[in-house]
Amino acid sequence: MADTLKDNLYVNEPIEKIKNTQDKVNITFKEGISKSYDFVVLTAPASTYKNIDLSGAGIEQEKLSLMQQIGYGQNYKVALPMDLSTLKDYTSIITDSSVSFFNHDETIALLYISSNIKNISNIEKICRKGLNLPYGNLCAKLEIAKNQLYETYTTPVMHSWMDDIYTLGSYSGYSTTLSEELDKKSYQGGIEYKKLFEPIQGKLFFAGEHTTILDCIGTMEAAVESGERAAKAILKTIHQ
Numbered sequence: 216m217a218d219t220l221k222d223n224l225y226v227n228e229p230i231e232k233i234k235n236t237q238d239k240v241n242i243t244f245k246e247g248i249s250k251s252y253d254f255v256v257l258t259a260p261a262s263t264y265k266n267i268d269l270s271g272a273g274i275e276q277e278k279l280s281l282m283q284q285i286g287y288g289q290n291y292k293v294a295l296p297m298d299l300s301t302l303k304d305y306t307s308i309i310t311d312s313s314v315s316f317f318n319h320d321e322t323i324a325l326l327y328i329s330s331n332i333k334n335i336s337n338i339e340k341i342c343r344k345g346l347n348l349p350y351g352n353l354c355a356k357l358e359i360a361k362n363q364l365y366e367t368y369t370t371p372v373m374h375s376w377m378d379d380i381y382t383l384g385s386y387s388g389y390s391t392t393l394s395e396e397l398d399k400k401s402y403q404g405g406i407e408y409k410k411l412f413e414p415i416q417g418k419l420f421f422a423g424e425h426t427t428i429l430d431c432i433g434t435m436e437a438a439v440e441s442g443e444r445a446a447k448a449i450l451k452t453i454h455q
């Protein structure tokens with residue numbers, strides 16, 4: 216992909232503004248660089264739209280406001296280095312707010328936590344008790360994972376997707392405030408879309424798990440489905 220994109224690949228350059236002009240879509244990066252493209256696919260989570268200036272993107276205000284109301288989960292993960300090879304009876308502990316599971320060689324306990332819990336040490340305590348492991352408080356030494364690919368850690372580490380400015384939530388879901396809107400579908404040029412995420416003026420497309428036409432929003436499958444469909448739609452537009 217990098218070979219194909221050549222100078223059009225911008226790493227660590229968040230988009231700050233999207234503007235639909237007469238025949239192009241103009242995007243501006245945080246550093247101020249501005250580029251115009253025939254087609255743009257916005258794949259950022261809807262939770263982050265509030266950090267992008269979309270006022271000139273051609274999205275109806277009411278629609279934009281609904282997009283921004285999509286509910287996002289508050290999940291986070293905590294990885295604790297532990298020797299779990301002595302586990303006999305149980306290999307997982309489920310509480311009302313967390314699930315624990317382990318890597319294949321049983322040296323890392325992974326806590327998958329589903330809400331914003333103030334005292335993570337309590338979850339560790341419950342897990343240790345349930346697994347018959349000696350008392351310990353590794354969570355007292357928790358580090359926040361760095362924004363760095365292929366980083367290695369020897370200390371307990373966590374990442375919270377709701378505190379990550381590029382996700383602001385773990386994944387989208389149906390909520391009491393927005394449910395019916397997420398199910399509405401429409402067709403443009405023979406391609407099906409979630410009505411909320413129809414393409415804008417045939418140039419600005421949306422992808423990402425929140426834009427899927429599948430029922431399983433919030434999953435990898437949903438993200439892939441939406442990306443493939445956006446690619447098909449663009450190819451169709453080019454070849455018509």
Ligand SMILES: Cc1cc2nc3c(=O)[nH]c(=O)nc-3n(C[C@H](O)[C@H](O)[C@H](O)COP(=O)(O)OP(=O)(O)OC[C@H]3O[C@@H](n4cnc5c(N)ncnc54)[C@H](O)[C@@H]3O)c2cc1C
Pocket residue numbers: 228229230231258259260263266267290291292376380381382384385386422423424425433434435436438
């Ligand atoms: C803890 C956790 C567990 C999960 N478990 C599962 C599971 O078991 N099975 C499953 O199918 N799914 C699971 N998911 C969900 C799955 O990871 C997501 O549905 C999927 O990654 C969504 O893909 P996406 O491309 O829509 O969004 P993302 O992967 O979030 O990609 C969006 C990208 O947009 C970028 N971005 C944001 N703002 C800007 C900006 N202004 N400019 C430029 N780029 C920007 C972000 O940096 C990010 O790279 C899990 C998610 C979490 C958080």
